[in-house]
Every structure is written in structure tokens, then in C-alpha cells.
Amino acid sequence: MAVKIIMPKLGESVVEGTLIKWLVKVGEHVEEFDSLMEVESAKVNTEIPSPATGTLLKINIEEGSTVDAGTILGWIGKPGETVPDDEEVDGEDISESVQPMQTKTKETQPTLQAGRDRDLGFISPVVARLARENHVDLSKVTGSGNNGRITKKDILQFIEKSSDSPPESDMAAWETPGEGDLFRPTELQFPDRFTPTKSATPKVEAPLPSANREGSGSTGDQLVPLTKMRKAIADHMVMSKQTSPHVTTVMEADMKRVGEHLQENKESFSRQGIRLTYTAYFVAATALALRAYPLVNSTWTDHGILVKSAINIGLATSLEDEGLIVPVIKHADGYSISGIARVLGDLVNRARNHQLKPDDVLEGTFSITNHGTAGSLFATPVINQPQAGILGIGAIKKRVVVIQDAIAIRPMVYLSFTFDHRILDGSTADNFLAKVVSVLENWQ
Amino acid sequence: MPEITMVEAIRDAMDEELARDENVFIVGEDVGQRGGVFRATVGLFDKYGADRVIDSPLAELSIVGVGIGAALYGMKPICEIQFADFIFPAFNQILSEAAKMTYRSNGAWTVPMVIRAPYGGGIGGGLYHSQSVEAFFTHIPGLKVVIPSNPYDAKGLLKSAVRDPNPIIFLEPKKGYRLIKGEVPDESYVVPIGPASVSRTGEDLTIFAYGMMHYYALQAAEQLEQEGFSAEVVDLRTLYPVDRDTILASVKKTGKALVVHEDNLTGGYGAEIAATIAEHGFTDLDAPVRRLAGPDVPAVPFSHPMQEWFMVNTEKIFKSALELARY
Numbered sequence: 001m002a003v004k005i006i007m008p009k010l011g012e013s014v015v016e017g018t019l020i021k022w023l024v025k026v027g028e029h030v031e032e033f034d035s036l037m038e039v040e041s042a043k044v045n046t047e048i049p050s051p052a053t054g055t056l057l058k059i060n061i062e063e064g065s066t067v068d069a070g071t072i073l074g075w076i077g078k079p080g081e082t083v084p085d086d087e088e089v090d091g092e093d094i095s096e097s098v099q100p101m102q103t104k105t106k107e108t109q110p111t112l113q114a115g116r117d118r119d120l121g122f123i124s125p126v127v128a129r130l131a132r133e134n135h136v137d138l139s140k141v142t143g144s145g146n147n148g149r150i151t152k153k154d155i156l157q158f159i160e161k162s163s164d165s166p167p168e169s170d171m172a173a174w175e176t177p178g179e180g181d182l183f184r185p186t187e188l189q190f191p192d193r194f195t196p197t198k199s200a201t202p203k204v205e206a207p208l209p210s211a212n213r214e215g216s217g218s219t220g221d222q223l224v225p226l227t228k229m230r231k232a233i234a235d236h237m238v239m240s241k242q243t244s245p246h247v248t249t250v251m252e253a254d255m256k257r258v259g260e261h262l263q264e265n266k267e268s269f270s271r272q273g274i275r276l277t278y279t280a281y282f283v284a285a286t287a288l289a290l291r292a293y294p295l296v297n298s299t300w301t302d303h304g305i306l307v308k309s310a311i312n313i314g315l316a317t318s319l320e321d322e323g324l325i326v327p328v329i330k331h332a333d334g335y336s337i338s339g340i341a342r343v344l345g346d347l348v349n350r351a352r353n354h355q356l357k358p359d360d361v362l363e364g365t366f367s368i369t370n371h372g373t374a375g376s377l378f379a380t381p382v383i384n385q386p387q388a389g390i391l392g393i394g395a396i397k398k399r400v401v402v403i404q405d406a407i408a409i410r411p412m413v414y415l416s417f418t419f420d421h422r423i424l425d426g427s428t429a430d431n432f433l434a435k436v437v438s439v440l441e442n443w444q
Numbered sequence: 445m446p447e448i449t450m451v452e453a454i455r456d457a458m459d460e461e462l463a464r465d466e467n468v469f470i471v472g473e474d475v476g477q478r479g480g481v482f483r484a485t486v487g488l489f490d491k492y493g494a495d496r497v498i499d500s501p502l503a504e505l506s507i508v509g510v511g512i513g514a515a516l517y518g519m520k521p522i523c524e525i526q527f528a529d530f531i532f533p534a535f536n537q538i539l540s541e542a543a544k545m546t547y548r549s550n551g552a553w554t555v556p557m558v559i560r561a562p563y564g565g566g567i568g569g570g571l572y573h574s575q576s577v578e579a580f581f582t583h584i585p586g587l588k589v590v591i592p593s594n595p596y597d598a599k600g601l602l603k604s605a606v607r608d609p610n611p612i613i614f615l616e617p618k619k620g621y622r623l624i625k626g627e628v629p630d631e632s633y634v635v636p637i638g639p640a641s642v643s644r645t646g647e648d649l650t651i652f653a654y655g656m657m658h659y660y661a662l663q664a665a666e667q668l669e670q671e672g673f674s675a676e677v678v679d680l681r682t683l684y685p686v687d688r689d690t691i692l693a694s695v696k697k698t699g700k701a702l703v704v705h706e707d708n709l710t711g712g713y714g715a716e717i718a719a720t721i722a723e724h725g726f727t728d729l730d731a732p733v734r735r736l737a738g739p740d741v742p743a744v745p746f747s748h749p750m751q752e753w754f755m756v757n758t759e760k761i762f763k764s765a766l767e768l769a770r771y
Contacts, residue, residue, distance in 0.1 A: 126699045129727040146771055152699040152730035 002077030003052040007061075009069040010041040010358040017041040018066040019073060024056045030076065037073070044356040055079045121149045134159045240385050244300070244420035248380040249429055253437040255396050255411040261337075261443050269338060273345075279315065280341040281440060282368060282393055287311050287333040287340075289435035290366060296432045297365050299386045300422050314364030314384065315344070317351050325351050326384070328364040368393065378414040388423045391436070392416035413440075445627035450620050451484050453595035453628050454560075457602035458485065458522060460632060462492050465520060468606055469496040471507055472524030472560075481526055482562060482621055508534035508559065512542050512611075515557040520606055528563035528577045528615060535580070542611040543586030554609045558602070562618035563591075564656050564706055566755045569618075570746035576707035576738070581613045582684045582716065588612045589684040590637055593658035595626040597681060600635025608637060617656035624659055640687035642694065646676035648769050649700035649731075652691065652717050654680040657704045657756055664761035673769040683713060691717060692725045699730030702765050706756050709737035731771040736764045 007017050020038040024030045036050040054076040061073045075083040120138050123131075127150050131138050134155075141158045143150040226234075240246075258281045269276040290297045290311045298307040311333045314326040327347035329335075335343060350356050367384040372395035381392040394414035401410045417433045424432075448456070461468045470485055476499035479486030489497040500507045504525055511521035525531045531538075542555045565574030581589050588610050592598035598616065605612040617624075643658070644665050653661040658679045665675040678694050680686060695701050701721050703714035718733040736756055738744075744754050 124699070124730040125727045126730045149771075151771075 002057055002075040002081050002083050003054065004072050005036065005051060005074040005076060007039070007067050007069050007071045007073055008048060010039065010044070010046055016066055016068050019061050019063055020045060021063050022056075022059060023047070024050075026056050026059055027079075029055050041358045044358045044361060045354045046358070050076065052076045057081060058083050121145075121147055123150065124152065126152050127155050130155045130159065136162075237382055240382050243385055244383050245422060246380070246383060246418050247421045247426070247429070248416055248418045249426065249433055250378045250414055250416050251430075251433050251437050252412050252414050253440045254401065255413050255440065257443040258440055259396075259411050265337075269341060272338075274338055274341045275345050276337070276341045277344070278396065279368075279370060279393075280337055280344055281443065282370075282391070282436075283313055283315070283329060283332055283340050283344070284335070284337050285436045285439035286313055286366065286368060286391055287335075288439050289432050291333050292435050293428060293432040295424060295428055296389050296419070298388045298423055299365075300388070300420060305423055308365040310363070310365060312363050312365045314361075314367040315347075316367070316369045317348055325356065325361060326364065326367065327351050327356060327360050328362065330363070367391070372396065372413065378416040380416065381418045383418055383420060387420075389417060389419040389429070389432075391433075392418070445629050447625050447627050448595050449622045450592070450595050450598050450616070450624045450626075451482055451622060453599040453626075454484050454602055454616060455486065455488070456628070457599040457606075459488060459491070461520075461522075461603055461606040462488065462496060465606075467518060468520045468522065469498065469514070470522045470524065471498040471500050471510055473500055473502055473507070473526045475499060475524050480524065482618065484524070484560075484616075484621075504530050504532075504534040505537055508537040508542070508557075511557045511559070512537060512545070512555055515542075515555045515611075516545070516553055521557050522606060523557065523559045525559060525561040527569075527573050527575075527618075528561040529572045529575045531559070531561055531577055534559075538581070538587070538611070538613070539584055543584045545586075546610070547586060555611045556607075556609045557611045558605045558608075558614050559612065560602075560614045560616060562621070563615045564617050564619055565744035565751060566619045566656070566757075568746075568748065568751065569744070571743035574744035574751075576615075576705070578613075578615055578683055578705075579707055579711060579713050582713055584684075586611070587684065588637055588682065589615070590682050591615045591617070591655040592681065593617065593620070593643075593653075593655050593679050594624055595628050597635050597641070597679075599628055600633055601637060601681065603632075604634045604637050607634070612637070615655065617659075620656050620659055635681075637682050638685060638687060640681055640690040641679045642676065642690065643679045644675065644677040646674035646698065648673045648675060648698060649702060649765060650676040650678055650694040650698045651702045651704060651761065651765060652678050652680060652694075652714075653704040653761075654683065655706070657706055657761070660756070660758040660761050661704055663758040664765055667758070667762045668765055668769065671766060671769075673766070675765055675769070680717075686716070686720070688720055688724065691720060692728075695721050695725040696728040699728055700768050700771065701729075702734045702736060702761070702768050704736045704756060704761055704764075706738050708740050709735060710740050712737050731768055734764060734768050736761060 010017055018040040020040050022037050023035050030036055030050045030053070032051070032053040033049040035047040037048050039046050039048050055078065057075045057077050059074040061067055061071065077083070121143060123138065130136065130152070136155060136158060138150060141150050141154055144154050145151040258278065262276055262278065262281070266276050294307050295305070297311055298305050310331055312328045312330045313332040314328045317325050317327055329340065329343050329347065332340065347356070347360060350360070364384065364387065366387055367390045369381050369390060370393045371379045371381070372393050375395050377394045379392045379394070381390045383390050392415070394416065396411050396413045398409050399412040401408055401412065415433060415436060417429060419429045458470060470488065474481055475485045476489040476494060476497050479489065485497060500510070507523050507525065511523040514521045525534070538559065542557060545553050545555045561577070563576050563578070567574070578589055578591060581587050588608065590601050590605060590612060592601050602614060605614050644662060646665065651661040651665065658677070661677050665677050668675045676694055676698055678690060703717045705712055705714050707713065714735040714737055718735055721729070721733050738754055738756060741754065745751050
């Protein structure tokens with residue numbers, strides 16, 4: 001009797017998953033509990049063990065498809081064993097509809113040059129250093145030296161050409177500024193893996209309006225077709241803006257004491273394997289302020305304002321080319337500064353290594369975005385729905401301030417707090433933000 | 445400014461120092477009445493007399509020994525070794541006495557002495573009149589080793605050497621004595637011992653050289669320019685203590701280094717430069733450091749074709765630099 005392979009429910013509130021990869025081919029033998037497939041859910045990849053020992057008889061769902069938890073993905077049994085007919089029909093439909101998408105997937109990775117995908121030839125010390133310092137992907141640099149070697153000149157030219165775009169930050173991923181498209185759906189995180197088939201019926205896309213290309217008389221205008229990523233970003237931003245009346249309030253905080261505490265403890269933390277950063281202090285201060293003003297830690301519902309008991313703070317974390325993920329520090333108010341730093345470090349490491357569990361990115365009740373690392377002083381972040389607010393951290397810069405009628409130079413930061421005006425009024429929001437400032441300024 | 449030869453510049457330097465300081469004197473084989481086999485001291489015997497321009501016996505050990513003794517008494521000897529090949533009988537005096545004197549007397553005694561010696565081949569001198577000896581002396585803390593490459597530096601460096609409180613090995617590229625000409629100002633000047641000189645600026649690679657090889661390196665750089673490569677040339681001038689900052693700054697700029705000397709490759713002075721670059725400039729390198737040097741044979745051959753085979757010249761530097769530039 002053949003055994004069903006079912007899309008598992010990967011987390012408390014996870015209702016669907018994307019089948020990234022079958023790790024076993026049809027006809028191949030697999031042991032029970034050996035990895036059978038890779039599934040992505042809520043931005044997290046997980047390898048799923050086989051439910052039984054046997055031969056993979058049939059695959060119903062092709063790689064790249066997103067299906068509801070509980071969906072039958074395939075069958076395992078004895079070689080030659082037949083599987084129920086009705087499943088078979090569905091499976092074929094899906095595989096047909098998926099075919100063209102796979103071709104497209106390949107086309108989205110044109111960056112590697114032929115013959116250069118891994119073997120870059122001899123990389124001289126100076127080229128290695130320049131690549132590191134300037135975050136250059138050497139596979140994108142054309143070599144003009146012996147046997148196509150990348151010379152110092154080649155990389156310098158490449159850097160000069162790409163210097164229009166701002167240099168990538170050398171900061172830890174979670175210190176990287178969140179962009180406007182901070183909270184992106186799965187397909188935006190991993191566009192090359194994305195196929196849209198949730199049901200057997202593929203969505204037919206309307207052809208691009210060609211009128212603009214041919215009809216518009218003006219020369220030089222160009223219609224850039226919407227990528228799925230662009231479209232989804234647009235949808236999410238519009239949805240958030242239309243859902244909540246956004247108001248942003250800005251305060252500044254003197255980071256002198258936090259800075260001193262950071263310097264004093266950095267090394268001893270480091271010996272314990274904990275990387276202490278400013279971000280940890282912002283999380284800690286936010287958690288304390290949320291506890292003081294629970295209304296900020298809430299969600300609007302038609303029945304009333306749902307004030308969350310847990311304080312779970314999400315942090316925008318860059319995964320570089322792959323996109324952004326927002327791991328959540330659960331019960332952030334329950335940790336000391338070293339605890340927060342440790343959890344932060346752990347989440348970010350796992351985010352980078354694709355080892356986050358689905359629950360790591362869920363149940364956030366409030367979000368922080370670190371937009372200051374690129375120099376931004378203050379911003380008007382867009383709320384991560386359905387939360388009630390988002391705190392933007394600006395760049396910490398030394399500024400002249402007046403303290404007790406004397407002029408002093410202090411490391412200052414602007415904190416931009418965007419809140420949902422349905423839930424919060426200005427005074428509560430300002431009280432919350434003032435609490436964050438007060439915690440930071442009086443850090444001990 | 446008048447254009448003069450290397451050997452004239454060297455003579456002028458000694459003339460000026462003899463006139464400036466009565467403690468300065470010259471001692472060596474044929475330096476007096478004959479005016480030196482290379483005419484480096486011509487006219488000085490007549491001008492300053494036999495007490496200050498002293499003809500020595502054919503005994504290099506005693507030339508240097510006399511120099512050390514006189515220096516300890518506050519004199520400023522300029523010892524001439526007729527050919528650098530002949531310096532070895534004096535090696536023990538230089539190594540064991542001159543180089544160590546300040547150190548072993550805890551600074552109480554100094555040996556302000558210059559040992560001038562013409563070095564290098566390419567003049568049909570054969571086995572005993574062609575050697576390069578710098579590597580023996582750049583190994584010895586307590587000595588300074590200076591090799592000029594042009595008349596201006598030769599005069600200015602020699603004057604600095606005479607005034608320096610340390611024993612100085614002053615090696616003169618004998619092939620360039622009359623071949624290399626240059627402008628030298630009439631007014632008095634010195635060139636400090638220590639700093640190297642960037643004699644030509646470039647972007648694609650750096651050629652490090654000194655003495656005669658520096659002269660060829662400049663010519664090779666001209667040829668490279670016609671091939672579309674811009675070579676920087678660094679004249680080391682002082683081999684010990686060497687100017688690491690200038691070397692590393694140039695490597696940082698160009699990323700490629702060719703070290704050239706006429707002396708044999710193995711254990712040669714270029715190894716020190718290459719090692720310095722590898723040690724302190726590794727992440728600036730865009731190519732392995734190259735050395736171009738004389739072959740590891742016991743001496744510069746006498747036969748002319750063989751001498752040509754031995755000698756590093758403009759063409760060899762050009763070829764090696766071109767390969768490096770294209771690396």
C-alpha cells in the first residue's frame with residue numbers, strides 16, 4: 001500500500017508551503033526519515049523527512065509550487081505499485097502548467113559568464129582585497145590578464161563603473177537599513193525559486209499594454225514591464241498605506257551612555273561569543289517602552305483593538321541578493337541586553353544560513369527598521385501590517401547639543417516612529433517614543 | 445647647469461670635502477700621483493698634497509685598517525678599493541672592526557669612514573674586475589651601503605657619506621663612470637643617505653633597481669611606454685638601510701614589482717626587496733614579485749659573448765617587465 005507524502009504544517013500559523021526541491025527522483029529508493037524534499041514556508045527552508053521507506057512512485061506537485069498544508073505531494077511504495085487515479089490527474093495538470101515557469105527560472109540567472117561560473121582563474125592578493133573591500137562579485141568582472149585572469153585594472157574599472165550605486169554596507173545584516181520593500185512575500189525573497197501555481201489552474205496574465213510602446217509619440221520613453229517582485233511590493237505598500245492612517249513622529253536621543261556601555265562590554269561579550277551592537281539596545285529600549293505603553297503593541301480589528309500580551313519585535317535583516325527577512329525576537333522584554341544580543345546574533349546567523357524555522361519569522365507584534373546605516377537621519381517607515389507601529393532608527397552622528405546651558409558634542413540619533421492613527425493618538429505615541437529615548441539616554 | 449660624468453661628479457665631491465674639512469683624506473692604490481686607475485682622484489694629489497691623498501701599498505687590508513685607525517682618531521678617511529673584487533682581503537677589517545666599533549664601544553667610538561669601490565661588469569674586465577659585492581655588505585648591520593646611479597646623486601651622496609659618522613660602503617658602477625652623464629649644479633649640495641628616489645612615475649608596474657641597472661631600467665621604461673605600458677622606476681640609492689616606505693608605496697600604486705640587479709640571483713640583494721614586498725605589501729600585489737638578476741655562475745665571464753649572456757641589460761629588463769605588465 002503506497003504511502004502519501006503530505007505538505008506538512010511547518011508552524012503554528014503556517015497554512016501553506018512552497019515545494020522548493022525534490023531531493024529524491026521518481027523511481028529512487030528512500031529510507032524513512034531521510035530527507036525527501038525541501039519546503040519553504042514563511043520565508044524559511046526546511047528539509048522534510050520521508051514518511052516511509054520505499055521507492056518514490058509518483059510526484060504530484062512540481063518544484064516551485066505553493067500548496068496548502070495537507071496537500072498530497074506524492075506517493076512512496078513498492079516498485080511498480082500503482083497509486084490512486086484521481087491524484088494522478090491532478091498531478092499531470094500541475095506539471096504541465098509548471099513547465100514554462102521552469103524555463104523562465106533559468107533565464108533569471110544570467111549573471112555568470114560561460115566558463116567562469118566557479119573558476120575565476122588566479123586571483124591576485126590585490127584583486128582579492130579590492131573585491132572584499134568593495135563587495136565585488138568577481139564572477140561579474142571581465143578578466144583581461146593572462147588566461148582571462150582578473151587584473152587589478154579590471155576590478156578597478158569595474159568598481160568605478162558600478163560606483164553610481166551606493167556601496168554596500170559592511171555592517172551586520174540586521175544593521176542594514178530596511179528599504180521601502182521591507183516586508184516582502186516569499187516569492188520576492190527567492191524570486192528564482194518562485195512559481196505561482198497554487199492551484200492546478202495557472203493564472204493567465206493579461207498581455208502587457210503595447211499601446212504605450214507603439215502608440216506614444218514621445219521618443220526615449222520606455223515602458224518597463226512590472227516584474228512580479230515590483231508588483232508585489234506595490235501591492236503590499238499600497239495595502240498598508242490604505243489600511244492604516246500613517247503618522248510619523250520623530251525624537252532624538254543622546255547615545256552617549258549606550259555608546260559607553262557598548263564599548264565597555266563589547267570585548268567581554270565577544271569572549272562569550274556574543275556580538276554586541278547598537279541594535280540590541282534599540283530592541284531593549286523598545287521592549288521596555290512597549291511594556292509601558294501596551295497599546296502600541298496591538299492590532300486593529302473590526303471588533304476592537306487587540307492588545308498583544310507578548311512583545312515580539314521583528315528586525316529587518318538583509319539577506320543581500322536574496323532579499324530581506326524579518327526574524328522576530330520573541331518576548332523581547334524578557335531578556336537582558338546580553339540575551340537580546342545573543343538572540344539577535346543567533347537569528348541573524350541562521351537567517352544567513354537559511355536555517356530559520358518558520359516560527360522565527362512569525363508573530364511579530366512590532367517592527368524595527370535600521371535605516372540609518374546608509375546615512376539616513378529620519379524616515380517615515382511603512383507599517384508592517386497588521387502591527388500598530390514601526391520604529392525607524394536613523395544614523396548615529398555626533399552633533400552639537402546644549403546640555404545645562406553648555407555646548408557639548410554628543411552622539412545623537414533620530415528615532416522615527418510611524419504609528420496607526422486608528423489605534424494611537426499623538427500623545428500616546430509620543431509618550432511611547434519618549435520612553436524609548438529615556439531608556440536609551442539613561443542606560444546603565 | 446653643466447653636464448658632467450659620474451666619475452667627474454665623484455671627483456668633485458671629494459675635492460669639495462677635502463677643501464671643506466681638513467680631517468678628510470684619501471687613501472688607496474694609485475690614487476695619488478696616478479690620479480686613480482679610473483681617474484677619480486686626478487688633480488687632487490697636486491692640490492692637497494701627499495699627506496691627504498695617500499698612495500697605499502697593494503694591500504687592501506691595510507688600506508681599510510689605516511682608515512679605521514685614523515677614523516678612531518677623528519679623521520675622515522676616504523678609502524679607495526681599486527676594484528670591488530679586491531675588497532675581500534679587507535673584509536675582516538670591515539666586518540669585525542668597522543661595522544662593530546660603535547656597537548661594542550656602546551657609542552663611545554665611531555668609524556666615520558667611506559670605502560669607495562668601483563663594481564660591476566660589462567667592461568670586458570673578466571673574472572676579477574667585474575664583480576658586484578653589495579650583497580656581502582647589506583647583510584651587516586653597522587654599515588651603510590650606498591650605490592649611486594647618476595652624477596647628481598653620486599656627488600651628493602658621497603658628500604653625505606664623508607660627513608656620516610658610520611662606516612659606509614660606497615659602490616660606484618664603473619661602467620657608468622663615463623657613460624652616464626648628467627647635470628650637476630655648481631653650488632654645494634648633499635643628497636641624504638636613506639631615501640630612495642622615484643626616478644620615473646608610472647602606473648602599471650614598478651622596476652626597482654640601483655647603479656648601472658637603474659640606468660638600463662629607465663631605458664627599458666621608455667621602450668615599455670611604446671608598448672603602451674607605464675612603468676614606474678625606483679632608484680634605491682641606499683641599499684642599507686633601505687627605504688621601505690617608498691618601495692611599498694610604489695607597489696601599492698602599481699601592484700607589480702620587478703627587482704633588478706646585476707649580481708647573481710641567489711642570495712642577492714633583490715631577495716631582500718622581494719621579501720619586503722611579500723611581507724608588507726602582499727595585499728597590494730597583482731602579480732608575483734619578479735627578480736631579474738645575473739645568473740648563478742662564479743664570476744662575470746671574460747669572453748665577450750659570455751659577458752653579454754651574463755649581463756642584465758636594457759633589452760632583458762624590457763622583456764621581463766613586458767611579461768610582468770601583461771600578466
